[in-house]
Amino acid sequence: MDLLKGIDRVHHPEILDSGIRTSIKAKKILFHEGDVAQRCYLVIKGSLKLTKLNEQGREIIIRYIGPTELTAEVAVLEEKKYPVTAEALKKTDIISWDKQTMLRLMRKYPDIAINMLDIVFKRIDDVQFRYLELSTEPVEQRIARTLMRLMRQYGKKTKEGVCIDIPLSRQNIADYCSTSHYTVSRILSLWGKRSLIISKREQVTIAEPHAIGMIANEE
Amino acid sequence: MDLLKGIDRVHHPEILDSGIRTSIKAKKILFHEGDVAQRCYLVIKGSLKLTKLNEQGREIIIRYIGPTELTAEVAVLEEKKYPVTAEALKKTDIISWDKQTMLRLMRKYPDIAINMLDIVFKRIDDVQFRYLELSTEPVEQRIARTLMRLMRQYGKKTKEGVCIDIPLSRQNIADYCSTSHYTVSRILSLWGKRSLIISKREQVTIAEPHAIGMIANEE
DNA sequence: CGCTCTATTGATAAACCTCAAATACAGTGG
DNA sequence: CCACTGTATTTGAGGTTTATCAATAGAGCG
Numbered sequence: 308m309d310l311l312k313g314i315d316r317v318h319h320p321e322i323l324d325s326g327i328r329t330s331i332k333a334k335k336i337l338f339h340e341g342d343v344a345q346r347c348y349l350v351i352k353g354s355l356k357l358t359k360l361n362e363q364g365r366e367i368i369i370r371y372i373g374p375t376e377l378t379a380e381v382a383v384l385e386e387k388k389y390p391v392t393a394e395a396l397k398k399t400d401i402i403s404w405d406k407q408t409m410l411r412l413m414r415k416y417p418d419i420a421i422n423m424l425d426i427v428f429k430r431i432d433d434v435q436f437r438y439l440e441l442s443t444e445p446v447e448q449r450i451a452r453t454l455m456r457l458m459r460q461y462g463k464k465t466k467e468g469v470c471i472d473i474p475l476s477r478q479n480i481a482d483y484c485s486t487s488h489y490t491v492s493r494i495l496s497l498w499g500k501r502s503l504i505i506s507k508r509e510q511v512t513i514a515e516p517h518a519i520g521m522i523a524n525e526e
Numbered sequence: 527m528d529l530l531k532g533i534d535r536v537h538h539p540e541i542l543d544s545g546i547r548t549s550i551k552a553k554k555i556l557f558h559e560g561d562v563a564q565r566c567y568l569v570i571k572g573s574l575k576l577t578k579l580n581e582q583g584r585e586i587i588i589r590y591i592g593p594t595e596l597t598a599e600v601a602v603l604e605e606k607k608y609p610v611t612a613e614a615l616k617k618t619d620i621i622s623w624d625k626q627t628m629l630r631l632m633r634k635y636p637d638i639a640i641n642m643l644d645i646v647f648k649r650i651d652d653v654q655f656r657y658l659e660l661s662t663e664p665v666e667q668r669i670a671r672t673l674m675r676l677m678r679q680y681g682k683k684t685k686e687g688v689c690i691d692i693p694l695s696r697q698n699i700a701d702y703c704s705t706s707h708y709t710v711s712r713i714l715s716l717w718g719k720r721s722l723i724i725s726k727r728e729q730v731t732i733a734e735p736h737a738i739g740m741i742a743n744e745e
Numbered sequence: 746c747g748c749t750c751t752a753t754t755g756a757t758a759a760a761c762c763t764c765a766a767a768t769a770c771a772g773t774g775g
Numbered sequence: 776c777c778a779c780t781g782t783a784t785t786t787g788a789g790g791t792t793t794a795t796c797a798a799t800a801g802a803g804c805g
Contacts, residue, residue: 359654359655359658361658361659361661361662361663362743363662365661365662367657367658367661367662369654369657380647381647383643384640384643384644384647387647390650390651390654390655391654420639421603423643424602424603424642424643424646425603427643427646427647427650428599428600428603428606428646430650431609431646431649431650431653432609434650434653434654434657435578435588435609435610435653436578436609437657438586438588438653438656438657438660439578439580439586440580441657441660441661441704442580442584442586442660442704443580443582443584443586443704444580445760445761446760446761476782476783476784477783477784477785478783485660485661485662486761486762487761487762487763488783488784489761489762489763489764489784489785489786490760490761490762492783492784492785492786493785493786495784496784496785496786506784507770508769508770508771508782508783508784509783524581664792664793665792665793695750695751695752696751696752696753697751697752705793705794706793706794706795707751707752708752708753708754708793708794708795708796709792709793709794710752711751711752711753711754712753712754714752715752715753715754725752726802727750727751727752727801727802727803728751
């Protein structure tokens with residue numbers, strides 16, 4: 308749990324217990340883009356999808372937030388709005404803190420502030436990198452990178468390969484790497500025929516991570 | 527100066543003087559993407575261009591950093607690398623602090639830490655927003671938004687309109703909104719013919735900000 | 746005045762989107 | 776267990792947007 312890195316485990320319960328534990332049902336919205344940010348959230352179990360909409364209502368996925376990951380860090384500052392919408396993919400357990408509580412914790416355990424800064428820098432790095440990708444890489448490569456990312460975040464080893472353990476439609480993949488679900492479908496079909504992946508409805512298993520990695524051409 | 531917001535002006539000299547003032551010549555690199563981050567920088571005068579390169583050497587512009595703006599905030603953490611390359615557009619005066627100094631200042635003036643967090647959240651917001659744009663808006667609109675952004679950051683009123691007061695080639699604009707300099711040229715020519723802008727070599731003046739704003743279609 | 750870098754413009758082509766239509770799949774209620 | 780319904784997926788055809796290539800013109804500099 309990146310948020311608690313460098314902090315004596317003895318204090319973990321105090322920190323976690325000062326937040327509120329809640330459970331969100333599948334497909335429920337935790338917060339909306341543009342709402343005043345009140346609380347920040349740590350995912351314990353399940354998963355959140357962070358999205359933005361453009362004026363015409365087209366959705367893009369900014370990132371997924373899985374177990375041990377923090378989101379809505381912006382809520383520690385005054386007068387901020389959530390920059391994204393967060394939706395639970397499945398039943399998701401979270402801990403949340405309001406501004407005052409989190410600030411108190413940050414003062415008592417300065418490592419929390421530093422860890423939060425670290426998390427925020429990672430987010431920038433990630434989105435800048437994907438911005439570069441979107442600018443310069445063709446769609447096949449972007450899809451491959453998307454699968455590799457999701458594999459690292461949600462991969463579960465199975466006999467057929469590494470299964471991405473979240474509900475993941477072609478449309479979701481398209482929204483994550485800015486293409487159309489038609490294009491995703493065509494490319495996944497192709498990879499399926501070559502046995503690089505095994506894909507079912509809303510589910511992808513990567514049979515040949517190395518081959519997909521080659522297509523992704525990550526450095 | 528966002529970094530010093532909320533801090534008594536009496537203390538500003540101490541904070542600024544604990545950094546090192548330097549001047550960089552036009553077109554010189556201040557730091558490279560991938561270098562270990564040692565110092566963070568405040569621009570006093572002049573301007574920096576922050577870029578990333580992909581594997582094939584294609585460049586994209588992440589943002590410009592003008593007077594009063596901070597960059598390389600990541601240098602306050604341990605073992606981080608600069609995520610971008612910073613190049614001076616013209617002779618640029620900066621103040622820089624090393625990790626230890628900045629951390630000492632942040633402890634003494636906690637508002638500095640909060641302001642820095644605020645700056646970092648703004649960066650995320652900006653790049654996420656531009657990621658959305660790149661995903662969903664056509665190139666003409668992206669170019670218009672780019673000009674509007676640069677106008678707000680670097681606009682100087684003149685008799686003909688608002689001049690973007692940095693060296694700005696078609697290629698720069700293209701790198702900033704992920705298109706080709708050919709496309710930028712075509713569109714600027716078009717707008718020039720309609721007298722919405724007046725463009726010279728490496729310089730753009732927006733004669734009709736409202737019209738460009740309409741094309742940008744910002745909410 | 747030549748050299749280099751930037752800008753312009755037409756022609757062509759590639760990549761990818763959109764539309765249409767068929768099919769597959771999962772869940773529901775009888 | 777099965778038909779039914781609403782999504783998700785697939786695939787082909789055709790069209791758009793924008794990149795790329797080629798060639799030329801213009802600007803600034805020593």
